[in-house]
Amino acid sequence: MCLSIPARIDKIENDTAVCTVGTSSYNASLELLAHEDVSVGDYVLIHTGFAIQKLDAEEAEASLKTFKEFKSLNEDMDIEEKEQSTRLI
Amino acid sequence: MKYIDEYRDKKIVLLLAEEIKKTITKPIRLMEVCGGHTMSIQKYGIPYLLPEELELISGPGCPVCVTSRSYVDRAVAYSRLDDVIITTYGDLIRVPGSSSSLDKEKAKGADIRIVYSILDALTIAKENPKKKIVFLGIGFETTAPSSAAGIIKAQMAALSNFYLYSAHKVMPPAMETLIDEGVLIDGYIGPGHVSTITGSGIYQNIPKKFGLGVVISGFEPIDLLQSILMLVNQIENNDQKVEIEYTRAVKPEGNIKAQEMLDEVFEYGDDWWRGFGILKNSGLKIREKYAMHDAEKQIIVDVEPLKEPKGCICGEILRGVNKPKDCKLFGTVCTPSNPVGSCMVSSEGSCAAYYLYNR
Numbered sequence: 001m002c003l004s005i006p007a008r009i010d011k012i013e014n015d016t017a018v019c020t021v022g023t024s025s026y027n028a029s030l031e032l033l034a035h036e037d038v039s040v041g042d043y044v045l046i047h048t049g050f051a052i053q054k055l056d057a058e059e060a061e062a063s064l065k066t067f068k069e070f071k072s073l074n075e076d077m078d079i080e081e082k083e084q085s086t087r088l089i
Numbered sequence: 090m091k092y093i094d095e096y097r098d099k100k101i102v103l104l105l106a107e108e109i110k111k112t113i114t115k116p117i118r119l120m121e122v123c124g125g126h127t128m129s130i131q132k133y134g135i136p137y138l139l140p141e142e143l144e145l146i147s148g149p150g151c152p153v154c155v156t157s158r159s160y161v162d163r164a165v166a167y168s169r170l171d172d173v174i175i176t177t178y179g180d181l182i183r184v185p186g187s188s189s190s191l192d193k194e195k196a197k198g199a200d201i202r203i204v205y206s207i208l209d210a211l212t213i214a215k216e217n218p219k220k221k222i223v224f225l226g227i228g229f230e231t232t233a234p235s236s237a238a239g240i241i242k243a244q245m246a247a248l249s250n251f252y253l254y255s256a257h258k259v260m261p262p263a264m265e266t267l268i269d270e271g272v273l274i275d276g277y278i279g280p281g282h283v284s285t286i287t288g289s290g291i292y293q294n295i296p297k298k299f300g301l302g303v304v305i306s307g308f309e310p311i312d313l314l315q316s317i318l319m320l321v322n323q324i325e326n327n328d329q330k331v332e333i334e335y336t337r338a339v340k341p342e343g344n345i346k347a348q349e350m351l352d353e354v355f356e357y358g359d360d361w362w363r364g365f366g367i368l369k370n371s372g373l374k375i376r377e378k379y380a381m382h383d384a385e386k387q388i389i390v391d392v393e394p395l396k397e398p399k400g401c402i403c404g405e406i407l408r409g410v411n412k413p414k415d416c417k418l419f420g421t422v423c424t425p426s427n428p429v430g431s432c433m434v435s436s437e438g439s440c441a442a443y444y445l446y447n448r
Contacts, residue, residue: 001151001152001153001178001180001227001229001231001435001437002123002125002152002228002231002232002280002281002282002283003282003308003437004282005093006090006091006092006093008091021090022090029206029208029238031346032234032235032238032344032346032347032350033344033346034346035345035346036346043091043092045282045285047231047232047235047282048178048205048206048207048228048232048235049205049206049207049208049209049235050206050234050235050238052231052234052282052285052344053285053338053340053344055092055337055338056336056337056338056340057337059336059337060092060336060337063315063336063337067101067311067315070101070104071098071100071101071104074100074104
């Protein structure tokens with residue numbers, strides 16, 4: 001019931017955003033984000049016809065960066081383990 | 090799709106699972122209280138990635154599941170009135186009441202329309218001035234602000250034929266009651282989109298009063314495993330607190346505008362939850378100021394006496410005391426095409442999720 005997916009804003013008309021999710025287009029009311037600065041190109045979460053939150057690109061990038069570092073650190077260790085034929089952790 | 094695909098990277102998923110295995114030293118039980126999490130956890134097979142010591146259990150996260158049959162009975166009674174059009178989210182249409190359901194009434198000719206948003210229901214109200222439009226407002230803090238916005242719009246547009254029948258509920262009372270009643274859990278995977286609206290402050294009592302951690306999680310496999318890892322770390326270090334994993338969508342203060350709208354239209358009242366009974370201040374009731382749009386106050390109907398199905402243990406499942414496979418009806422008498430209880434009928438109910446992904 002609380003499902004919501006990230007949608008990209010393509011156009012804003014008054015308090016309605018025309019958004020794309022994958023290849024589908026949806027209208028979302030921006031009334032619940034009246035306090036936020038929302039513009040074309042932003043991603044929002046849509047729920048029951050309303051945009052309920054603007055997705056924070058910086059926060060998303062920061063967390064993804066951590067995951068990627070984690071992944072590459074692990075890949076480096078895999079190589080090292082292979083070379084030394086021992087398990088590091 | 091952006092903000093989705095990145096959180097499904099298989100390699101990172103496996104690394105996080107490995108990290109959880111390395112960190113955990115004792116049995117830990119975590120509960121999720123969001124139907125969306127229930128579905129994701131089963132869909133991505135998360136339990137199979139976790140060490141034996143870690144058990145995931147589902148709580149009361151599905152609004153349709155915790156709602157009383159008498160709510161459906163009253164909606165059915167409304168639908169039988171000639172001058173009423175019922176507007177509802179699809180989730181409710183097949184939920185059994187005591188002797189009927191909305192889809193059965195629709196088959197018999199009742200005017201019941203599935204809408205995607207309360208805004209569509211307002212349009213129906215404008216187009217049908219001689220009819221009473223009843224919108225079935227169900228859902229937690231995520232969904233309730235849209236109902237509030239709808240009521241404010243109806244008031245502003247003087248749509249006197251528009252009514253909300255509210256079963257909206259708030260999460261914290263149920264989360265606290267579960268621990269208080271002694272259901273054995275070690276932490277909560279906090280609901281992501283509820284928290285988008287409320288922020289993280291509503292859970293502060295849980296570490297403070299009960300010493301349990303809450304990590305607010307997103308819905309992709311990386312989100313869920315990262316949240317589980319954060320909870321395991323909290324427990325292993327004895328540092329239980331409220332944390333946000335889903336930082337791209339949840340701010341500590343939540344959505345202030347949505348909170349203002351909720352407060353404008355609703356006030357807290359006691360409400361009945363399946364598996365729990367009456368929980369104090371767990372329901373959102375329409376304020377007196379908007380009483381002209383309150384279906385319960387404005388449309389009087391006779392409602393049939395409540396009858397619960399025999400053998401269904403949906404209540405125990407919602408409290409995390411039993412799992413779907415513990416129910417004798419599961420997968421035999423009770424299936425998604427012939428559901429006995431609401432946990433099977435709702436697509437995000439625990440029984441439906443287990444039936445679909447983990448039989």
